[in-house]
Structure formats: structure tokens, C-alpha cells
Amino acid sequence: MNIAPYLLLATLEGLVQASVLMLTALGLSLVFGVMRVVNVAHGEFFMLGAVGAWICATLIPGPPAVAFVAALVLAPLFVGAIAWAADWAILKRIDYNPEATIVATIGLMYIIQQTTLWSFGPNAQAVDAPFYYTLRFPWFGYSTYKFFIIGAAVVLVGGLLYFLRHSKVGLVMRATQFDRETAQNFGISVGRVYSIVFAVGAMLAAIGGVLVVPAQQAHYLMGHDPLLLSFVVVIVGGLGSIPGTIAAAILIGMSDGLLSVFFSPTLAKIFSTLLVALVLVFKPEGLFGKAGR
Amino acid sequence: MAEVKLLRTQGLARHFDGIKAVDGVDFTLHQGEIRAIIGPNGAGKSTFVGLLSGRIKPSAGRVEFAGRDVTGLPAHKRVRMGLAYTFQITNIYKEMTVLENVAIAAQNRLRPNMLRRNPGGEAEIERLASEAARSVGLGEMLGETAGTLAYGHQRLVEVAMGLAQSPRLLILDEPTQGLSDGEIANFNAVVRKVSETATVLLIEHNMDVVMALADRITVLDQGRVLAEGTPAEITASAAVQAAYLGEPA
Amino acid sequence: MVLHNKKLAALCLAVLVLLFALQFVLSSYMILAATRILILAVFAMGYNMLMGYTGLLSLGHAMFFAAGVYASGMVTYYFGVSLPLAFLIGILGAFAASLIIGLLVLRTQTVSFMIVTLMFAQAAYLTTLYFSRYTGGDQGLTLPTSARSFRLFGQILDMTSDLTRYNIAFAVFAVTLIGLYLITQGPIGRLFVAVRENEDRTRMLGFDTYRIKLVAFTVSGTVSGMAGALYGLMFGFVGSSFAAFQTSIEALLYTLIGGPGTLLGPLLGTTVMTMLIDRLSGLTTAYLVVIGVLLIVVTLWFPAGILGTIRNRWLPWLK
Numbered sequence: 001m002n003i004a005p006y007l008l009l010a011t012l013e014g015l016v017q018a019s020v021l022m023l024t025a026l027g028l029s030l031v032f033g034v035m036r037v038v039n040v041a042h043g044e045f046f047m048l049g050a051v052g053a054w055i056c057a058t059l060i061p062g063p064p065a066v067a068f069v070a071a072l073v074l075a076p077l078f079v080g081a082i083a084w085a086a087d088w089a090i091l092k093r094i095d096y097n098p099e100a101t102i103v104a105t106i107g108l109m110y111i112i113q114q115t116t117l118w119s120f121g122p123n124a125q126a127v128d129a130p131f132y133y134t135l136r137f138p139w140f141g142y143s144t145y146k147f148f149i150i151g152a153a154v155v156l157v158g159g160l161l162y163f164l165r166h167s168k169v170g171l172v173m174r175a176t177q178f179d180r181e182t183a184q185n186f187g188i189s190v191g192r193v194y195s196i197v198f199a200v201g202a203m204l205a206a207i208g209g210v211l212v213v214p215a216q217q218a219h220y221l222m223g224h225d226p227l228l229l230s231f232v233v234v235i236v237g238g239l240g241s242i243p244g245t246i247a248a249a250i251l252i253g254m255s256d257g258l259l260s261v262f263f264s265p266t267l268a269k270i271f272s273t274l275l276v277a278l279v280l281v282f283k284p285e286g287l288f289g290k291a292g293r
Numbered sequence: 294m295a296e297v298k299l300l301r302t303q304g305l306a307r308h309f310d311g312i313k314a315v316d317g318v319d320f321t322l323h324q325g326e327i328r329a330i331i332g333p334n335g336a337g338k339s340t341f342v343g344l345l346s347g348r349i350k351p352s353a354g355r356v357e358f359a360g361r362d363v364t365g366l367p368a369h370k371r372v373r374m375g376l377a378y379t380f381q382i383t384n385i386y387k388e389m390t391v392l393e394n395v396a397i398a399a400q401n402r403l404r405p406n407m408l409r410r411n412p413g414g415e416a417e418i419e420r421l422a423s424e425a426a427r428s429v430g431l432g433e434m435l436g437e438t439a440g441t442l443a444y445g446h447q448r449l450v451e452v453a454m455g456l457a458q459s460p461r462l463l464i465l466d467e468p469t470q471g472l473s474d475g476e477i478a479n480f481n482a483v484v485r486k487v488s489e490t491a492t493v494l495l496i497e498h499n500m501d502v503v504m505a506l507a508d509r510i511t512v513l514d515q516g517r518v519l520a521e522g523t524p525a526e527i528t529a530s531a532a533v534q535a536a537y538l539g540e541p542a
Numbered sequence: 543m544v545l546h547n548k549k550l551a552a553l554c555l556a557v558l559v560l561l562f563a564l565q566f567v568l569s570s571y572m573i574l575a576a577t578r579i580l581i582l583a584v585f586a587m588g589y590n591m592l593m594g595y596t597g598l599l600s601l602g603h604a605m606f607f608a609a610g611v612y613a614s615g616m617v618t619y620y621f622g623v624s625l626p627l628a629f630l631i632g633i634l635g636a637f638a639a640s641l642i643i644g645l646l647v648l649r650t651q652t653v654s655f656m657i658v659t660l661m662f663a664q665a666a667y668l669t670t671l672y673f674s675r676y677t678g679g680d681q682g683l684t685l686p687t688s689a690r691s692f693r694l695f696g697q698i699l700d701m702t703s704d705l706t707r708y709n710i711a712f713a714v715f716a717v718t719l720i721g722l723y724l725i726t727q728g729p730i731g732r733l734f735v736a737v738r739e740n741e742d743r744t745r746m747l748g749f750d751t752y753r754i755k756l757v758a759f760t761v762s763g764t765v766s767g768m769a770g771a772l773y774g775l776m777f778g779f780v781g782s783s784f785a786a787f788q789t790s791i792e793a794l795l796y797t798l799i800g801g802p803g804t805l806l807g808p809l810l811g812t813t814v815m816t817m818l819i820d821r822l823s824g825l826t827t828a829y830l831v832v833i834g835v836l837l838i839v840v841t842l843w844f845p846a847g848i849l850g851t852i853r854n855r856w857l858p859w860l861k
Contacts, residue, residue, distance in 0.1 A: 092844065099653065397733070400732065
């Protein structure tokens, strides 16, 4: 048996997964980095992005590409608005206490999931890809849309990095991350920054959801795996570190893709969860590190 | 008089990112004395007692307590050996009552092993705790929530917690900071009483307190011992005058 | 033995008398509900040892509950071990699991602690699914008829009888309540609270706080697992759902509602929540939304829970 085609396929699938993961995990990482809180509902923002894409595809007539572009704009905005509201209604009121935030976002997770179940239904729904063109390899055909996912993720992450490095908002975010008190003394409204960061983090997850849905289908429980994998990425990459998160996303996305081809997905997940736990137990300083505790 | 060495350091040093907070201190404390450590701000006093108590790990040197090398011993084991430490910044259980605060400290003495039953039990713990609280003048406030007390009283809770451990050495890190004159007088009386049973190491800025209490004084400057002697000798020392007493404290 | 907190002791006694008397007045449906409440309350009381008294918020107690369920259920299912012995094995299993996991997770604090306990519990849950050939996975294992009764002191106890089940659950609950009273209202409990309130200070009073936390963690996990063993054996079912995330969240919510760090809070919280969820069970999964909303509401406005609020306002001995 020739193993090369399998490896190629696994690599491609791994790259696609890594791309989506990179976006989603960056959202989680950004929120942790600046606000020092862990958002357990992050996977639900991803799911809402996917469901948003399906809603756009259902409601907007014309070619799928139109609905897709609309979804790419509207779904993240919608999700960002929800995150903004959650930040205002919940997180600000508990003063971003790290433990309380986890408990509250678990609550938010259940609420979003069940509300989606009621409105969207229990079935998985497919969305047409914006374009169909299959690239022919000697052994199998591969959807060019998946290449588009990779490209889009790279462009978006590049844009995000540029934005963080060079825009005024990015500077303010980094200043707040570096030292909350000093930032406040320099007249930065930390509360404002937190709202923006929380919304942007959620929007990144939502974009991941929109991108993935033509390849994967939307379902109200689809947020679980991205949440788990984002945790793995963010913790392995060093919480709050953007370059670390990107590197870890590629590593984990690729290896998860490869592992899932050769092993049972359950086994791969057991491996990931134990990895996160053991990294936090034995290497906390480098990874969960500077958060103090 | 044959003096028993309770605590001794040799070449004790601690560097933070190249800054020598404590730089090779040889220091000996005899049983039963009241020793004050003074020195200008940044002289390394707090780092030094942090090294003694085990809260800070030394970069070099060693610490001996009660004839035993404790350099590698974690803080809680040193405390268990009788080296009690009260914090410069009041560090008590704010949500608990005064009695409960002191009871936790007293419990250490009675239950070296938390799983072993103790014949005295709860009643004995509470008796010792209230005794310690009374001796610093908190007898009327046993049931009050510690965090709601006035600042001076919170400082006294700290001292009572130190006392309740019936330590061999009680380290008081700037205990009178923020106290009123009346409170300081009461505090001085408390420390004298403590010194009947324990050795006292006092880090203090208030020279009146130092002069009233200390048998001997050690002056730290820039992480080193600048001078050591009786209060009279220290007051007379030109070097100390220049480094410390000349400055408005 | 001198009772330290006499008012609380009297209240506990009154609660026990009341619970015992319930079997003479309740309908058989309500008896069944009360049986479940008592067992789940034991679970929440175990959880409360760690979360309420010691201040360590675990998101993974499902794994200890499940350790009790699986250790006791599988020895019964595969080796036909008698129920009392299986119950002991369940407790032992949970003890071993919590000791080992505790040694690891207690190296972390606050947020890391929450994530690590969550991850270990997820790994345990996934493991029960992965080995579904032995564990039955989601479908679970139903214990055979031979494991539905046992003989104790010459008496045959039938696990399909409502009253027998209620009285066994009551006995386990009573023993747990008394045991935890003795732990929490004495010197050990004081150390748990001392660690919660100010760990650094406790260390500087000469206590090995890692050890204190390990004791709290192990007591907590073992009691939780005891509840799991009882639940599985009593209702004759072993399944992965016991190990799922939601089980951990239920223990958290029961404790939060009733009042973390109060001895009777978990019983009250479990009672309130179980009744509420029963009412809502007609609306399929509506109760998950209720759990979600309550988690947020409690965090925002009610962090001390019912009994905790009463304690803070009026009855300081209620702890």
C-alpha cells in the first residue's frame, strides 16, 4: 500500500484544521492575554458563527458566494454584539474575577447552546461553499474551498498582527496587557479596552465558524471541540502569547489531523486533555506563567 | 554569662537581578535578648528577615536556628521550630473573628500533626488563643471580625498571633508603623512581657521604640552590617550618624 | 467529645429527625425523589469540603463521583461482588483517585486549578467512552437482578424497594453529615478555612498548606465517590453520563445555591435544584438553560448562597 496519498490528505486536512484553530485560539488567547480571564463560552461563539453562516445562506437569495460574503461580515458582527453585551451585563459586574468569570461563562455556554437548540433545532445543517472547484491530485480530488480557508486564515491573522502592532487600538491593548494600572494612569479606559477585546476575541471565533461551515456543517453542539483544542493551543503556546499561540495552533492542528486519520478521535482527545493538564501541572511558569496563578 | 546562640547567619546574601539586597551578612542573636535592626529605607532589613523566616531563598550563605542548619528548610517548618514571624503589612484573616485568627496560630503549637488527636482539643486551643489575645489587650474584642477593627488593633492581632505560637524567636517587622503614641506605649509593654519567655527581633523605624526596648542594635546599610552594639554605643557611633541617624527618619 | 458549635449540632440533629420522619408521610414517588436528593446531597457535601471550606473550585468532581460508580458497579457486574463490599470498593476507588489526582492538581492554583481539574475529568470521561466494550459507554451497564438485593446481619435488603433505598440513603447521609460536622467544626476544618481565607498567612503560622489541601481534596473526592457508588448500586446502573462535565457542574451549582462553606447548604441546594429541575423536566432540556442562568445569577448577586447569606446577615454559627 502506498502511504503517500494518505499522508498528503492528512497534511491538507491538518492545515485546514490548523487554520481555523489558529483564528479561534487567537481569540481565546487575546482575551486571556489582555483581560486575564478564561472564556469557557468561546466555543459557543464559534458555533454561533457557523449557525450565522447557515442563517445567511438560508435567507439571502442568489449565488452561495453572496451569502457567504454576507455571513463573513454579519455573523462576526452579530457574535461580537452578543459578546459585548455579555461583557457589559456579566463580566464587568464581577470585575473580571478570574474564578467567577469561569463559572459565569459556563452558564453563558449553556444558555447559548440551549437557545440555539430551540431556535435552530437539533439537526446538523449543511451550507453550500461559495465556489466549487476541485483540485485533482493523482489519487483524490480536493476542494479548493479548503485552500481558501487556509488562505483566508493566513490573511486574517496577518491583518490581526499588523493591527495589534501598528494601530492605536492595538497599542492600547498591549499597554493594558502589560500593566493595567499604568495604562489607567495614562488615561486609557481599561473598561473600554476590555469590552473591545472580549468582542474581538469572540468575532475571531465566529469567523472560524463561518469559514468552517461549508466544509463541516453547523450544529448546536459543534463548539465543544474548538473550545477544547483552543485550550490546548493557548496553554501549550503560552497563555496570552500571540506568536506562541500561532505556532501551537499549527502544531496541534496538524498533529490532531494526522492523529485522527490514524487513531480514534476519542483517543486523540484523551491525549490532548491530558497534555493540557500535565503542562499546567508541571510547566506552569512558562505557560500559564505570568498570570501569577 | 554563657550566652546561648539562638540564631546565626553566615555570609547570608540575596541578589535580585544584580541588586544586592542583602550582601554577606554575619549575624548572631542570643537567647533572651531584644534585638533591633535599624537602617535607612532600602537597607535590606525586610529582605534579611525574609531570609531568616524562609519566605525568601538566599543566593548564598546559611542560616542556623537553635543549633540546626535551616537554610534549606521551608518557611512553615521553621515556624514549627519556634521561629514566629509577624508581617510588616498586616496579614491576618480579615473575614474571621479575632479569636479564630489567634486560634489558628495557637493550634500550630498543639497539633504539630493535623491528623493526630490532641488531648486538649478545641477547648485548649481556645483557652490559649484568648489568653494571647488578652495579653495584647484584645480581650474585649474576641468576637469581632478582624477586618473591621481599627488599624492599630489589627496590628495587635498580628502580635497576638505571634504570641499564641509561644515562639522561641518572635520576629516583628515594623510592628509600630501607623500606631498612635498611646498604642505604642501599650505595644512596648507587650514586647517586654513577651521577652520574658522569647527572644525578640525587631525591625523598626521608630527610634523611640528601639531605644526603649532594644538590648542591642544592629544597623544595616546597603545590605551589610554597618555597626552593632548597645543603644548607647550606636548613638555614639560616627558611622551610624552619617549613614542613618543624621537623616530625618 | 465536646460539641463545639452546639447550635449547629442541634440543627443537624433536627434535620436528621425530620428526614427520617419523611418516609412516613411522603408518597412513594416523593420517596424516590427524596432518595435521589439525599445521595446527590452527599455528593455536593463532598464537593463543598473543597470548594466551600477550602476555597478550591474544582470543575472535575464528576471524575470522583464516577470513580465510585465504576469501581463499585464494575466489580458487581463482572465479578458478582456483594453490594456492601462493592460499596466499600467504590469508596476505596474514589479515595485512590482523589489522592493521586490531588497530588498533581494541587501544584496549581485558582484558574489553572479549575482548568486542570476540568481536563483530568474530561480525560476520565473520554476514557469511559473509549473503553465502552467494558464500561458500556453511553449506553451503560445495567446491574443484574442478583445484584439488586443483599443480605446484611441476616436481613435481606431489596434494592427495588423504595423504603429500603430511602433508609439506606438516609443512613449514609446521616453518617456523612455527622462525620463532616466533626471535621469542619474542629481544628481541621479551621485549617481548611484558614487556607481559603489566607493561604500565605497559614503557611507562615507553621502549617504545610499543601498537605492541608491534600487532606481536603481527598476527603472531598472520597465523599463524592461514596455518593457515586451508592447511586450506581442503588439504581442498578453504571454509565458514562455520570462522568460527564455536567455532573461536575451540578455539584458546583447545588453547593453555590445552598451556600458554599456551610454544612447544610449542599442539602438545601440539592433539594431546591432537584425540585426545580423535576418541575422543568417536561420541557426537555430546558433545565440546562436554568442551570446556565442560575450560574450567572448566583455569581452576580448571590455568591454566598442561601445559607451563606443567612449566616452573614443573622446567624454566624451557621457554618
